[in-house]
Amino acid sequence: MKVVKFGGSSLATGAQLEKVFQIVISDPERRAVVVSAPGKRHAQDTKVTDLLIDCAKQYLLSGEAPELVKTIVGRYADIAAELGLPEDVIDLIHSDLLHLLEGEKQDPDRYIDAIKASGEDNNAKLVAAYFRHRGAEAHYVSPKDAGLFVTSEPGNAQVLPESYDNLFRLRQQEGIIVFPGFFGFNQEGEVITFSRSGSDITGSILANGLKAELYENFTDVDAVYSVSPSIVSDPKEIRELTYREMRELSYAGFSVFHDEALIPAFRARIPVQIKNTNNPAAEGTRVVAERDNTNGPVVGIASDSGFCSIYISKYLMNREIGFGRRVLQILEDDGLTYEHIPSGIDDITIILRQDQMDEAIEQRIAKRIKEELDADEVTIEHNIALIMVVGEAMRHNVGTTARASKALSEAHVNIEMINQGSSEVSMMFGVKEAQEKQAVRALYQEFFAKVLV
Amino acid sequence: MKVVKFGGSSLATGAQLEKVFQIVISDPERRAVVVSAPGKRHAQDTKVTDLLIDCAKQYLLSGEAPELVKTIVGRYADIAAELGLPEDVIDLIHSDLLHLLEGEKQDPDRYIDAIKASGEDNNAKLVAAYFRHRGAEAHYVSPKDAGLFVTSEPGNAQVLPESYDNLFRLRQQEGIIVFPGFFGFNQEGEVITFSRSGSDITGSILANGLKAELYENFTDVDAVYSVSPSIVSDPKEIRELTYREMRELSYAGFSVFHDEALIPAFRARIPVQIKNTNNPAAEGTRVVAERDNTNGPVVGIASDSGFCSIYISKYLMNREIGFGRRVLQILEDDGLTYEHIPSGIDDITIILRQDQMDEAIEQRIAKRIKEELDADEVTIEHNIALIMVVGEAMRHNVGTTARASKALSEAHVNIEMINQGSSEVSMMFGVKEAQEKQAVRALYQEFFAKVLV
Numbered sequence: 052m053k054v055v056k057f058g059g060s061s062l063a064t065g066a067q068l069e070k071v072f073q074i075v076i077s078d079p080e081r082r083a084v085v086v087s088a089p090g091k092r093h094a095q096d097t098k099v100t101d102l103l104i105d106c107a108k109q110y111l112l113s114g115e116a117p118e119l120v121k122t123i124v125g126r127y128a129d130i131a132a133e134l135g136l137p138e139d140v141i142d143l144i145h146s147d148l149l150h151l152l153e154g155e156k157q158d159p160d161r162y163i164d165a166i167k168a169s170g171e172d173n174n175a176k177l178v179a180a181y182f183r184h185r186g187a188e189a190h191y192v193s194p195k196d197a198g199l200f201v202t203s204e205p206g207n208a209q210v211l212p213e214s215y216d217n218l219f220r221l222r223q224q225e226g227i228i229v230f231p232g233f234f235g236f237n238q239e240g241e242v243i244t245f246s247r248s249g250s251d252i253t254g255s256i257l258a259n260g261l262k263a264e265l266y267e268n269f270t271d272v273d274a275v276y277s278v279s280p281s282i283v284s285d286p287k288e289i290r291e292l293t294y295r296e297m298r299e300l301s302y303a304g305f306s307v308f309h310d311e312a313l314i315p316a317f318r319a320r321i322p323v324q325i326k327n328t329n330n331p332a333a334e335g336t337r338v339v340a341e342r343d344n345t346n347g348p349v350v351g352i353a354s355d356s357g358f359c360s361i362y363i364s365k366y367l368m369n370r371e372i373g374f375g376r377r378v379l380q381i382l383e384d385d386g387l388t389y390e391h392i393p394s395g396i397d398d399i400t401i402i403l404r405q406d407q408m409d410e411a412i413e414q415r416i417a418k419r420i421k422e423e424l425d426a427d428e429v430t431i432e433h434n435i436a437l438i439m440v441v442g443e444a445m446r447h448n449v450g451t452t453a454r455a456s457k458a459l460s461e462a463h464v465n466i467e468m469i470n471q472g473s474s475e476v477s478m479m480f481g482v483k484e485a486q487e488k489q490a491v492r493a494l495y496q497e498f499f500a501k502v503l504v
Numbered sequence: 505m506k507v508v509k510f511g512g513s514s515l516a517t518g519a520q521l522e523k524v525f526q527i528v529i530s531d532p533e534r535r536a537v538v539v540s541a542p543g544k545r546h547a548q549d550t551k552v553t554d555l556l557i558d559c560a561k562q563y564l565l566s567g568e569a570p571e572l573v574k575t576i577v578g579r580y581a582d583i584a585a586e587l588g589l590p591e592d593v594i595d596l597i598h599s600d601l602l603h604l605l606e607g608e609k610q611d612p613d614r615y616i617d618a619i620k621a622s623g624e625d626n627n628a629k630l631v632a633a634y635f636r637h638r639g640a641e642a643h644y645v646s647p648k649d650a651g652l653f654v655t656s657e658p659g660n661a662q663v664l665p666e667s668y669d670n671l672f673r674l675r676q677q678e679g680i681i682v683f684p685g686f687f688g689f690n691q692e693g694e695v696i697t698f699s700r701s702g703s704d705i706t707g708s709i710l711a712n713g714l715k716a717e718l719y720e721n722f723t724d725v726d727a728v729y730s731v732s733p734s735i736v737s738d739p740k741e742i743r744e745l746t747y748r749e750m751r752e753l754s755y756a757g758f759s760v761f762h763d764e765a766l767i768p769a770f771r772a773r774i775p776v777q778i779k780n781t782n783n784p785a786a787e788g789t790r791v792v793a794e795r796d797n798t799n800g801p802v803v804g805i806a807s808d809s810g811f812c813s814i815y816i817s818k819y820l821m822n823r824e825i826g827f828g829r830r831v832l833q834i835l836e837d838d839g840l841t842y843e844h845i846p847s848g849i850d851d852i853t854i855i856l857r858q859d860q861m862d863e864a865i866e867q868r869i870a871k872r873i874k875e876e877l878d879a880d881e882v883t884i885e886h887n888i889a890l891i892m893v894v895g896e897a898m899r900h901n902v903g904t905t906a907r908a909s910k911a912l913s914e915a916h917v918n919i920e921m922i923n924q925g926s927s928e929v930s931m932m933f934g935v936k937e938a939q940e941k942q943a944v945r946a947l948y949q950e951f952f953a954k955v956l957v
Binding site for chain 2 (some may be wrong): 366
């Protein structure tokens with residue numbers, strides 16, 4: 052049994068839905084289909100999820116949003132018309148949406164969550180209707196009926212453990228299960244969504260619960276690339292990578308697959324196959340627990356900008372018990388998360404995502420560190436990019452660091468900081484944002500271009 | 505005005521004391537002399553400070569230690585006899601020691617501190633007597649009379665700020681001041697010692713208080729070497745280095761100068777000159793606030809063994825606010841200090857000195873991290889060496905990392921971890937202890953041997 056998940060761009064038009072149908076029907080093991088809400092039909096288009104959020108907010112303000120309702124229902128209606136589906140499914144979607152919009156508004160976050168989730172929910176009904184229209188046995192299954200229970204934090208639901216046993220019972224279901232992604236229900240029966248792009252998470256939970264042999268994630272690229280195509284043209288595709296490698300790459304900007312979504316698959320050791328709806332013949336990329344290393348120590352290079360660093364020095368800091376812990380406490384008091392803490396003897400540097408900070412927060416933190424910890428110097432630097440060089444095989448490969456830092460040096464990139472823990476699945480370089488692309492290209496050249504020639 | 509400090513080996517015999525006298529007298533600016541207790545006369549000898557500690561402990565147990573008292577007083581008597589000094593100074597030392605040994609024993613730590621400190625105190629009296637015997641005007645000055653006040657923690661005294669103004673008044677003193685190192689007095693008038701080898705600290709405090717132009721620290725090596733002579737034979741001498749470079753090197757095993765001793769000199773920007781009592785014509789090494797960079801980016805390479813690492817991984821650790829802080833809290837609860845925290849995305853490695861840990865502590869900590877923080881994996885590894893590559897000029901030098909890691913790779917050294925903060929005064933490599941010497945030699949070869957040829 053395979054769980055197959057389709058992203059929004061794979062479900063944006065009737066023509067796309069037909070591709071989805073052909074893919075599912077071509078393999079009888081593809082028994083559970085998880086769907087996103089209809090995505091963009093072209094670059095300037097708006098995703099249905101974003102329309103729904105706007106609609107919910109307008110309802111909260113004014114109690115109506117007729118234009119938006121029309122646009123949203125129109126998106127489903129266009130698809131249905133293109134596919135020659137009877138209008139009753141659109142009537143159902145229309146009344147469902149109006150019913151939700153008239154619902155309980157006391158907690159705006161939960162209200163918005165319920166409206167947002169309808170994008171996936173109604174799309175699952177539409178997809179099931181189309182599959183049946185084409186003669187397949189297909190059933191929409193509600194997460195509530197299936198027992199997908201989650202915690203109560205809107206926009207950040209966490210699956211509850213009993214869900215897996217509940218979902219296992221779906222194996223008894225005849226035909227193809229069409230299951231909406233992105234949300235579950237809390238103990239009170241309210242809709243709660245996962246974090247953004249959370250349909251990947253639903254697919255992974257379902258694969259775990261159903262004890263599927265494979266979780267196929269269909270999107271709009273042929274594979275995960277070893278480096279961003281926006282930096283290096285025509286980069287090498289990755290055939291196979293481990294959960295950890297995927298996680299390290301997605302941390303620094305690889306957004307093909309939601310990182311939280313790896314957990315349920317990882318726990319059950321279910322391989323995740325990333326494939327292209329528009330080119331299903333392409334091999335795609337497989338994410339697995341362990342892989343053979345065939346092609347050099349590095350599997351991918353990711354980079355992300357928008358970091359800042361807080362440099363703190365204090366003579367003999369190293370002797371002070373609790374210094375680091377107290378610095379982290381000051382950050383935590385402001386709700387800040389940090390990324391890394393490279394250190395010298397009497398200095399530490401804390402790397403954070405700078406979108407968490409504004410000038411007031413920066414000043415408050417610098418002041419507290421100076422005064423409460425009696426630091427000699429506190430300096431905040433902005434616009435740092437982190438570059439991750441990722442590969443499990445680096446662990447046993449003497450000289451990867453040398454190759455990487457030599458490549459950067461020859462490209463005249465100044466390394467602001469380096470961080471490499473004893474796991475050695477990745478190596479992190481901090482550089483100035485202005486040198487980010489230069490650095491990534493130099494590393495790609497070193498670890499991939501040479502191999503390919 | 506210069507403050508001159510002599511270490512124990514420079515004061516172990518009459519012949520050594522004569523060298524000290526000649527050095528002091530040769531420069532009329534050498535107005536304040538800080539002395540250690542007599543040190544080792546040869547490799548198998550015992551330092552007077554160690555004899556005094558044994559003596560104090562035996563007194564605490566049995567109320568007497570006649571053999572040790574005889575040995576200790578004998579050490580001073582031998583020096584006095586060699587120099588032809590009258591016996592009255594030895595009688596004074598003998599009665600002072602007996603008086604201290606019969607003193608208040610309620611707080612054993614303070615009792616031991618008082619006995620320990622007598623090594624320096626009595627040696628200052630002896631040195632002053634010898635200088636006078638040779639016709640110089642020289643006066644023993646007690647830290648109590650001079651107002652060198654410190655905090656009350658035995659064996660870890662911290663100077664109190666008012667001491668500096670008190671000491672400034674010593675500028676009025678005629679002739680040469682002979683001042684015992686290693687201790688001060690707390691507000692209650694009790695002797696409290698600095699940490700071990702604390703005479704360096706006294707010299708630095710005195711230099712600061714007296715507003716000296718230079719603090720000369722005489723020891724038994726010609727200079728600070730760029731790498732340990734026990735690893736590389738005949739290493740390059742360092743002519744000049746900054747306080748920060750000195751601090752980073754001394755952290756990882758360069759023990760020429762006590763690292764706490766740099767602070768008072770550093771605060772007053774007084775240069776520290778390290779020279780050899782046995783070869784005063786040698787240029788020595790100067791420690792300054794800023795220096796010109798003339799000779800490559802690296803000034804020295806230090807290494808130290810005896811570290812262990814705690815590797816902790818947890819999927820999506822990176823998203824958890826407070827994870828790092830809670831790990832550090834667990835260590836702090838056991839009184840442990842850590843050195844560095846290199847990290848991956850969902851893992852951190854904590855480097856600690858392993859002499860703080862035993863099996864029980866390790867198990868307790870690993871258990872708490874696993875249970876309280878729900879970590880996926882906690883692994884403790886032993887016998888790690890840290891190698892520090894130090895140099896202020898690394899900051900502006902693209903490619904130092906590449907050179908260092910390439911040198912290690914060519915020497916087949918596997919880099920277990922790297923840590924380089926944005927200060928870039930140093931770069932840290934963690935390697936297995938078995939590869940420590942190999943690694944240091946390879947780095948020395950890269951950064952020094954090539955320059956020298």
